[in-house]
Amino acid sequence: MENKLGPERNVLLSLKGVHKEFNGFVAVNRIDLDVYEGEFLCFLGPSGCGKTTTLRMIAGLETPTDGEIYLKGQRITHMPPQQRNIGFVFQNYALFWHMTVYDNLAFGLRIRRLSPKEIDRRIREVAERFELTDVLRKKATYLDLSSMQRVALARAILIEPYLLLLDEPLNNIRPGLRELMRADLKRMQRDLGCTMIYVTHDQEEAMTLGDRILVMNEGRVEQIGSPLEIYQQPVNLFVAGFIGRPPMNLIPVQYEVTAEQAWVVWKGYRWSVNSVKEQVEKSKPERGLVLGIRPEHVRLSPEGLGIPALVEVVQPLGRKDILVLKIEDTLLQAVVYGGAKVREGAIIWVEVPLRDAHLFSADTGRAVAHGIG
Amino acid sequence: MVCFHGDEGALMIKEKGKFKRATSSIGSIANLLNRESVFKIMLVTPMQLLLSFLLVPPFAIVIYLALVNWQPIFGSWTEAPFVGVSNFVRLFSDRQFFWALARTVVIVAISVSFQFILGMALALLFNREFHGKKVCVSVILYPMMLPWVVVGFIFYLLFLDHGPVNYVISSVFGPGATVSWFSSSVTALVAIILADIWQWTPFMFLMSYSALGAVPKELREAAMTLGANLWQIFRYVTFPTIKPVVLIALIIRALECFKIFDLIFIMTRGGPGVSTESMSLYIYRMGFRYGQLSFAAAVAIVVLVAISLVARIGVRPLLKEEL
Amino acid sequence: MTWRKWVLGLVLAGLGFLALADPVAERALAGLRELMNAGVIRPGQTFRIMIHSGQRGQLAPAVEELSRLTGLKIELVVIGYEADIYNKAMHEAIVRSGDYDLFLTFCNWIGDMAEAGLIVPLDSWIKKYDPEIHTGPNAYVKPLDLFTTQYGGHYYALGMDNDALVLFYRKDLLEDPNEQAVFEARYGRPLRLPETWEEFDLITEFFDRPEQGLRGAHLYLTRQFAYTSWAPRFIAKGGIYFDPLTMDPRIDTPEGVEALKEVLALQKHMFPETYTGDWSAAYTFFPEGKVFWTIAWASLGHWASDPETSKIAGKVGFAQLPGEYHEGELYRATPHVVGWSLSVSRYGKAPEAAYLIAQWLNSPSVSAQCITRTGTLDPFRLNHFKDPNLLAAYGPALGPVLLLNAEQSFPDISLRGANEYLDVLNLNLNAAAAGLLTPEEALSQTARAWQEITDRLGRGRQIESWQQEILRYPRHIRELWVKLGKVPPELAGL
């Protein structure tokens, strides 16, 4: 992967061919990755895709079966987690529940044999920032979840880690509070300027938080890039289908070449793909192509223009409606402004603007072209 | 808010309105049952009934017996002469009593601490997956499931002068190295304590192991990422987390071990002489073999008071934060 | 009278006729029949006998037979450890449940049981039904007739057992001419069965060959039975447990100390199991051929002579225990260790019927049959020693020796508090065997404890009991005591 944030930033962590198997099951499949200082990287993927395992290998809680991990240029593949100085915030926070909040926060510092005075100073400072001052003397079990999360974060930050790893820390928190805490986290990361890797299966979270997003599936890295890149230029069908709500419409199409003209053909409709002919030709289009169009890019057109479609379902979301359209036997989703006043059972006409469409190889699933014409 | 944490951390239910609303349709009996004061009482009632039924009258009889002078050969127990504290006076001038007490304390101290250390070490050893773990656990737990009588005679046979232990010793170190285990107080106690450790380490193991299983591995991992080494993780994270369970296991073992009877009875009968006699054996000898039931009652009361004092002074502070 | 009782009476009469050969059993059955007719007991009524597990095999068939004969339901309640029988019996004295009708216990416990009010005197019934204890061809071996039945001048039990110890030795070795020649050359005297304990000790030393896996002897010095090795020497030396007039202990005398020193000196020729093991050690080592000789109960004879359980079957000899010479006369004293006897519970529903059941079991013919089966009861009546089946079970050689030993046997302490007196003695002797106490200390500590017990239980009554007990010792021992001035002649019953 190339460095989209520019070569001027230092590589903090790099994974080289990191591979992990559990009794023959490949959890993480030869990952290469560079993480830059100060960035907020999100690991995004469905559950079981290996993102947590990767995180745990970085922290040293798992040992890779193969490959190497470097932190600040030092190989740490087999270094015990105690020596790595990497902070880790667990999904369930893993607070020491027999201890007070204060003792929880002081834990790492005491291990590092700081003077009690210094420990106290640092804790006060961090507690202030995290609004934990009032609960310092409480036992960890008696906290509410939001405080628990903050304690876990504060505890990890107090050891001044090179890198902070967060494993779905907002998973347990009810919606609403979740958005607030997400914003908190982002602000905090910016203030502290620390490097974070954040694991989530929630794409909205990843999109809002991450400077970059790493999309994982079945142990493999599918794509790394900024949220916008991932959204606009998904590298393959998986990323295309995974990112975006509602998901991208994926339509199998034929490729035809007639007299210098290249077309994709679907149910008698044809679109010219001359502008990307070169790319298309490279991808062995005779095995088929897939046309991808995000629902939000499907546009209503005046009656008689475009493709006629039957409105199966209308899901009103207020300002927007999600329409499920049926074109012959194919379902297509579209997002339209609520003002459109479409009724279920009606026939409407839609347009697929090629400029926002993506073409994928049906054979390999790889992206062939983004934005045609 | 209907509930909050009381000063001592107990869950308190302040208003009853909540319950009332939830159950008003069921009727007033359910309502009554659900009232906190009634609920609390009903929880402890079965235990109170059982214990009062079983213990109060016999305990009164024990106190009565300790204050009179009665042996079955003197006739009816209800007509025994009142002697005040003379049974207690006699007890405090009995060297054998104090020796038995001291010996029992030593047995408890050695045996239980070994059980604790071994059981804990084993629990830590087994607190990760490996092949054949289930079988190993079953093997370790088995001794606990045997009747004491059986454990007693296995170890008696093992430690006989011509038993397997001496056989192994003589084949490894030569015939001169064998030990006549039951011939002296110290070696006989070693055999007895070994038997007790063998039988009851499994209990400490089971308790620590179950408790360890309840500690989420993230706690240890969190400590790891914070820089704690293995010992620090155990000392500051794992052990404090399982401490309530382990402490209770320790107390239970100590109490049971204090009453150690069967093993000694079968292995040495307190011999040679009275040199391996535990408190229970002493009471048994006085009360059962010699029929001095009044004296035995006095001994039992003194022992009970002594242990209670130890428990109040020594154990309560330990448990303070758990209570 | 209902027809049922008639039929039952007829059956009992018929069976009684068959048993006529044994008038004791016949009288017992007749008595039961009478009680049934009188309505004191009824058919199907349950009677329970508390026994030790070692006797179930011996008694179960007899009890079944009696149930069949009488229509009563007679059950055996088995207790595993001997010591527990004392506890359970004494608990019955406390709770008076009436669950038991008869107790088969150690005969030296009857003092405690009688004093606790648990068992009833049998004098009138013995007079009425005559179990032939003292006289006749089927009488008890003397002095068993006295000390297995009496306490405090009354009959309290019917003895069921003879636990006079026997000396078991390796006949093949003792009669080996080579061994005899070597022995004579070394000690200047012939190798033969010992008359005195001194000879016994020499022979023990002679045959102690650890390098060949053979130890000289196995004598009990265990926590429970240590006194059985010390007491025969002590008594044969003329020792007596208590002063007959003051009840002061007389065990820490020169005889006592000397006897203990002799026993302890033998320890170097014995396995340590003598004091660390339990009583089954002798039953292991001797049949395995690991010790030259041992002193134990008659049942070891069975065990050692049976090829199934013994490696030395056919090589076992039986002998009297040695003694001591006093003025040219040999005095042998054999300890009668424990010994089981039947006593009648005061709290049973029908004590007289229970007594009759006991008498039936105790009768010459029935007891002979019981003893023929394997168990802890051994022959105690004169007729037993002539019973061909019984002698066949014991082997022809053991019977006569057992009889001789029984005739010289002396009882365990059987005062009230006997259990305590003996246990204190045992634990101190055991401690001496382990080297925890010197012989002098062991005996003087025992003496002190005995004084305390006597004072606690009432010295006056204990003196009285002890004087009665002296009369139950065999005649030759009483004569020895008088000769040595230990007992005034008028108290020795001579």
Add this chain to the structure above:
Amino acid sequence: MKMLGSRRVGASQVVRPKSTIFWILRWAAILATLAFFSFPTVWLLSISFKPPIEWMAFPPTLVPRNPTFDNYVVLFRPELPKGTAGAMLRVTEPVTKSFVNSFIIVPVATFISVVCGFLAAYAVTRFRVGGAFMPFFVLTTRMFPPAAFAVPLLLYYRWLRLIDTPIGLIVIYAGFTLAFSLWMTKGFIEGVPRHVEEAAILDGASPWRVLFTITLPLVKGGLAATTLFVFILNWTEFLYALIFTSTRSITVPVQLSHYVGAVGRFYGPQAALGVVASIPVVALGYMIQKYLVTGFSFGLLKR
């Protein structure tokens, strides 16, 4: 910082000396433990298959020279032909009766004990009923030496006519193990975070409902361990069983003591009965095994 491990990137097996040593040490420890805990057990099994002459034979043999099933057969058929251990023993009745008694008395007593103990433990932990004094008071019941308590209890039981009845023993067993039921379950209940219960109370559940549908499932592993332990204590108890039974309700340990015969202790049948007697406990342990270890690891911090 020290770097461990091989330089070969891409090797599938990375050699780690430190881990190997740990691995060896761990397995050495496990094997030593197994040896220590299994040897007496193996010896017990070995004796149970030995004929009488080998019970105490020297040199001892681990594998019986003439293995026999007599010791097991004699448990169920005491009258055996001559030449067998059974013929020498002939002192017992079949073990079936005592097993039936134990199977009635022990589970009932264990159930009562654990239920009473659990309820009381809940009251003590959550409501502090009886203050800090009460659990200690209950614990004192366990401090009393049975040898001193048996006779007074006997006097009392005689008055109640409970001697030699299953109910009598059930009450004794339930009562004297109650302290353990209370204390053990108390430890486990304390491990349940209170907010779990709070949530249910806020949802309007009655206290009984909270107890049985929230707390109980969370501590079922602890209850399983407690039940097993109490069951074992009751199953193996000897002194009270001996004193409070005579014919009708003897239990297995009392039966065990009956294998003392005319010529000493019958170690073979005792060992065999020991093995047989442990089967119900092992079976119980097996049945509740999955609760035992993982049962109360409900993820104390998870919701």
